[in-house]
Amino acid sequence: MTLRRVLSVLAVLTVAPTAPWAQSAEVRVITATDLAPGVSSRPAARPGSGIPVPSSVGPGAIAAAVQGADVGTVPAGEAPAPERPRGITGLFRPRGETTTVAGRGGASGGSTLAITQSLRPLFRPEGLEERVRAAATRNTPGRVAQPGRNTGTLCGVVGLQGEEIESVTGRISGCGIPNAVRLRVVHGVELTTPATINCTAAQSLSEWVLDADEIIGGTGGGMANMRVMASYACRTRNSRPGARLSEHATGNAIDIGGIGLQNGTELSVLSDWRGGNATVMRNLHEAACGTFGTVLGPESDRFHQDHFHFDVASYRSGAYCR
Numbered sequence: 001m002t003l004r005r006v007l008s009v010l011a012v013l014t015v016a017p018t019a020p021w022a023q024s025a026e027v028r029v030i031t032a033t034d035l036a037p038g039v040s041s042r043p044a045a046r047p048g049s050g051i052p053v054p055s056s057v058g059p060g061a062i063a064a065a066v067q068g069a070d071v072g073t074v075p076a077g078e079a080p081a082p083e084r085p086r087g088i089t090g091l092f093r094p095r096g097e098t099t100t101v102a103g104r105g106g107a108s109g110g111s112t113l114a115i116t117q118s119l120r121p122l123f124r125p126e127g128l129e130e131r132v133r134a135a136a137t138r139n140t141p142g143r144v145a146q147p148g149r150n151t152g153t154l155c156g157v158v159g160l161q162g163e164e165i166e167s168v169t170g171r172i173s174g175c176g177i178p179n180a181v182r183l184r185v186v187h188g189v190e191l192t193t194p195a196t197i198n199c200t201a202a203q204s205l206s207e208w209v210l211d212a213d214e215i216i217g218g219t220g221g222g223m224a225n226m227r228v229m230a231s232y233a234c235r236t237r238n239s240r241p242g243a244r245l246s247e248h249a250t251g252n253a254i255d256i257g258g259i260g261l262q263n264g265t266e267l268s269v270l271s272d273w274r275g276g277n278a279t280v281m282r283n284l285h286e287a288a289c290g291t292f293g294t295v296l297g298p299e300s301d302r303f304h305q306d307h308f309h310f311d312v313a314s315y316r317s318g319a320y321c322r
Contacts, residue, residue: 154181155199157206161185168196170234170249177232177251187213189223192260195231198251200312204291205254208310211287212259215280220261227266229307230255238303247294253311259284270306273298284308289321296322 152161162184168177183195183202186209195202209223216223232251236243247253258268272281288295288310296309300322 152185154183155202157203159187160202160206162194162202165196168232168251172234172245172249174245175234175249180232180251186226189213190225191228192225193228193231195228195254196251197231197254201252201254201310204312205310207291208288211291212284215283215287216259216261216267219267219277219280220263220265222262223259224262225260226256227258227260228254229257247311247313252313253294253309255307255309257307268306269298269308285321290319292319294320 152159154160154162154164160183162182165180165182168180170176177196177198179198180196181199181202183197183205184191186206189209195205197205209226213223230248231254233246233248235246235249237246239246248255257270258266260266267277267280267284269281272278285295285297285308288308292310293313293315294309294311296304298305300309
């Protein structure tokens with residue numbers, strides 16, 4: 001080696017003392033902040049499982065679980081995890097019950113309340129539908145046991161629909177209904193305006209509608225509704241000053257102005273009493289006489305040209321019908 005080459009090597013070593021092969025390993029220490037947790041996070045044990053969860057997810061814990069070691073060992077320096085509050089699972093798995101784990105002993109995973117077989121509906125008994133229909137027909141008057149007609153029970157009568165209401169009091173002495181009902185449907189025939197009356201009037205109206213159903217028959221497709229012009233009203237007869245109280249004032253009366261048919265037309269007292277359906281209207285008037293104590297129509301006076309007045313007032317001489 002020449003002197004010049006030796007000097008060149010010494011110069012390189014002097015100028016570049018920090019070459020990689022001359023450096024020592026640098027160690028950096030990273031300190032945790034005040035917000036860092038003191039211990040590693042780990043899931044709490046499942047309530048009632050009887051098998052603790054490893055306290056760490058590091059390689060050691062996973063290896064221990066794979067090898068069948070005791071996975072419940074808490075590494076040194078870690079506090080035991082707080083017990084998770086028993087939630088809804090406690091309703092189905094009492095304390096002390098454990099699940100069966102492969103390779104371990106244990107009880108069944110189900111609760112003591114669990115059924116051993118899934119429920120399924122039983123077959124409907126043969127003939128049940130026919131028996132139910134037969135029972136319903138027996139409880140319904142024959143003349144209104146028609147498909148599509150709703151039935152209810154009000155005032156002890158099957159076919160009357162509505163509700164019992166509080167006692168009605170009036171502004172005039174003598175007015176009111178002690179046991180009032182609000183009637184809405186009579187044997188499937190809807191009232192255009194709910195009628196506030198007493199049960200005696202409702203029962204009489206029920207009988208008349210059954211007769212009216214036969215009288216009208218299939219005309220216009222049959223009865224659909226009744227146009228109610230008045231029911232309870234605290235007033236005098238025909239609203240005349242000084243007259244006696246009307247039967248409307250005690251819930252004894254109802255006024256019917258017409259009967260609507262299924263085809264949309266109406267048998268009107270005003271138009272049909274002397275019109276093309278006069279026979280039907282007069283038969284309806286006659287059918288009410290005796291069922292009601294008082295029956296008034298267009299030939300009674302000028303106040304009843306457009307409606308039938310029905311009330312259940314009783315007279316010693318019998319029903320009053322005009």
